[in-house]
Amino acid sequence: MPLNTPFAVKPEELKEVLASTLGALAKSVELRLGELTVTVAAADYLAAAQLLRDAPGCQFEQLLDLCGLDYSEWGDGRWEGARFCVASHLLSVSLNQRVRLKVFAPDDELPVVDSLTGLWSSANWFEREAFDLYGIVFEGHADLRRILTDYGFIGHPxxxxxxxxxxxEMRYDPERQRVIYQPVTIEPREITPRIIREENYGGLH
Incomplete structure (x- = not known):
């Protein structure tokens, strides 16, 4: 390794850098299991993201991943905050450090947050995926449309x-000679796995 290669600062030190850089823009800066998570309000999302990209000591040049989250059943239903969240994973190549950036959409009925495509072009398809799968709208995205499901898909899976x-469900209709959509014919059911225990299983009597 070249002598001038920068080493990552300790997570505790980076936490202080992030807290100092973001100031009031950060609702929280948490260090858990060796990973740093910054949570910001939707109104401060873009400003905080730009600071994380550009500020000295941060310099997160790359957005590696962005995904949606549905907290409605988190903790067996004990979650009392906003339902929909967007989590982005940022990497600083120059400083060899990572951070997770989280923002919650303030409206559960119509979840909207700003798009990060103006800061990191890699957010494009990630945001389309979160829109497709969770129904989260990214304001400012130039081409927000489904990317995994087809155009006639109903809902957010x-x-x-x-x-x-x-x-x-879709099927081929031989009379119409085309694929058609129809209501689901599968009856909903709950499958309980069958547990088989042999005598003296595991050497227990």
Missing amino acids: FRKDFPVSGHV
């Missing part, structure tokens, strides 16, 4: 209240 079987 990663939401906790989305039925496992979906709402519609």
